[in-house]
Amino acid sequence: MGECHETNSTVAAESTGGVHRLVAIVGPPNSGKSTLFNRLTGLRQKVANFPGVTVEHRVGRAHLHGHHDVDLVDLPGIYSMRPRSEDERVTHDVLHGTMPGLRRPDAVMLVLDSTNLGRHLTLAAPILSLGLPTLVLLNMADDLAQRGGEVDAEKLAIQLGTPVALISAAKGEGLGAVTRFLGGGIAVPRPVELPVLQDVPQCRQWARQVSTGAGYQTPSPSAWTRRLDGLFLHPLWGPVVFLLVVGAVFQSIFNWARPIMEAIEELVAWSGGWLTTQLPDTLWRSLLVEGVWSGVGAVVVFLPQILLLFLFIVILEDSGYLARAALIADRTMARVGLQGKSFIPLLSAYACAVPAIMATRTIESKRDRIATILIAPFMTCSARLPVYTLIIAAFIPERPLLGGLFGTRAASMLGLYVLGFVAAVTTARLLKSSILKSERTPFVLEMPPYRRPNLRSVGLRLWERALAFLQRAGTVILAVTVVLWCLASVPFVDGQPPPIEQSLAGTLGRAIEPLIEPLGFNWKIGIGLITSLAAREVIVGTLGTIYGMEAEGDSRGLQAALQQDLSFAGAVALLIFFAFAMQCMSTLAVVRRETGGWKWPAVQFVFMSGLAYVCALITYQALS
C-alpha cells in the first residue's frame, strides 16, 4: 500500500527531521502496551497532547544497542479500528496518518495478551490491513506458560505473514526480537487473506482459526483473579475492604509522610538561615530568603505526601482494582444519573483534576462527560492536601479514635474528602436532573485480570509526578511568590519597604477584608485567597512569604503564626472554603479546551466559588 508515503512525507520532515524511525505501539486495553513502552524508553519519554483533542499520548525514544535510536508512540487501547470514543479515534487517526502534529508511523508493534490470544488476535486483521511493517508481540508469555497454555510463534508468523515474538514486557524477557525489529530490516507484511473487517463474527472466526493453526492452547483461568474477586466483589466484605483501603491511605498519608516532611521543613529553614548569613543585607536578600525561599519552600514540603497519595492511586489502578471499584460504584452513580465509568475519573481526581478531566474521554455520552467534568474539581485533589494539612495540624488537636486505630487529624482529613465527594455527587444529581438531563447510558466495562503492579511503571509515574510538582513550584508558585513579594515591598517609606500592612499587597488584602470578614478571615488570609486563584497550594506559599517578611527574625513556624490570625471557627470555615472553591487555573484551562468554550468553565467557577462562600459563611457564623 504505497499510497500512504507521498501524503505524509512532508509531515515526517517537519516533526522529527526524518532522522528517527517512528514506531507506534498498538493493542487492546490491558495488553501491556505501556509496560513495554516504559521498558523500552525508561526516562526518555514525555506525555504529549495532540492539538485540538485532549487525549494524552506518550512519546519516547528507545536507545538500541548497535542500532539507530527509534521514536516510540504509545497509543490508547482499541478493540477494533472502528472508533467509538475519543481516545480510540486518536489511535485510528494516528495509524492512518491523519492526526495533525504527528506523521504516520513507519511501523507498528501490535501488543496482544498471549493468555487471551483467541480474542486479542481479532485486532490483528485491521492492523495488518494497514500495510505497515508490523511486529506482533504476544505479551505475558511467562503467565501463559505458568498457567499451562502454549502457542507456536513461528507458525503464527507464517499465517499472519509478519514476524511474531513471545515476550514478557513486565519481566523484560524476549525483547531481543523487539530490538531486532526496531533497529533492523523491517518489511511490509506478506499479504495474507484477511476477513471482511466490518463483519465482527467473521473476524472472530478468523482469529480463532489462526490461533488454532498456531497450536494455541488456552491457559487455565487465573485462579488469583477468581479468588480476589471472591473477596473484593463479596456482597459484604467487598465494601468493607474498600473502606479499609481508603482509611489506610489517609492514615498513612498523615503518619508515614510526616518524618520526611519534617526533615524537608528543617532543611528549608536551615538553608534559608544559612543564606541570610551569607548574603549582604539588601533587598535582593529579602526577595530570595523571605520571598522565594519561604514561599516555594513551604509548598515543596508537601511533595512526600503527594507522592504517597499518587503511589496508592497508581497501585489501585495498575492492579486492576479500580475497575472493580467502578463496578461497585455503578449503582450509586446511576442513582445520581451517571454511570460506573464516571467513577474512575472521579477517583483519579483525588490526585489531580486535570488528568481526571482528560480521563473522561472514555465516557461515550457527551452529557455524562460534561457532568463528570463539572463535578471532578470537587474531589479533593492533592493541591488541597498542603492547605488541609497545615490548617488541621494547626487547629485540630491529635486524639486517638476507635481505640487508637485512627487519629482525629486523619479523621478530619477523611471528613473533608467525604465532603468533596458528597458535593460532587449532589451537583451531579442536580445537573443530570436539569440542564444535562439525558437517557440512561449503558455501562459496559471489561474487568482486567488482577496483576501485580510493575515496579518500573509505578516508579516512572511517580517520578513524572514529582517533576510536574516541582516544575509547578518552580514556575507558577515561584512567579506568584515573586509578584507577591514585590507587591508587599512597595510603596517604599523613607527608602525602605513598608510594614506589610501598608504595602500594596496589604492594601489589596484590606480591600477585600469586608467581603471575607463574615467568614472569619482577615486581610492576610485575604491575600492568600487572591493568590490561590492561580492554584490552591499557593496560599501556603503566600502565607509563608507574608509571615516570613513580617517575622523579622522571629522564627515561629507557619502553624504558630496562623493560630494568631485565625480562630477555630475561622479555620473550619477556611477548610470548607477550600473544599468547594474553584481555585485552579490549569483545571479551568483544561475544561475550556475539553468543552470547547468558556461557557462551562465559567459556570463551574461561579457555582463552585459561590457555594464555597455561602458554606464558609454558614460554618463560621454557626461556630463562632
Next chain:
Amino acid sequence: MQVSFKNGSSGAPRRTLADLAENHEALVERLELPEDLAGRLMELGFVPGQPVVAARSAPGGDPRVFRVDGAEVALRRETARHIFLQPDPVH
C-alpha cells in the same frame, strides 16, 4: 449482521442474559440493541453461538460480570435483558 432493533413478534418470554443464574452457562442467540452498543459487545465477545457464564455481581446484584471468550465484562441488567440466549441451556 445479526442486529435487529425491534422484534415485536415474540410469543413466549425468551431467556435473556439477565435471567442467567450465577455460575451458569448459556449460548448467545442474538443482540437486540442499538447498533453502536451491539457492535461494542460483539467485539468484546457477545456474538451468536458464543458461550457466556454469569459470574459475580456488584453488591445488590447489578451490574453483573459475565465471562465470555476469556474476558470478563460487566453489564447492567438493563443491557443484559436485551441479549437473548439460545433456548437449550448447555448445562
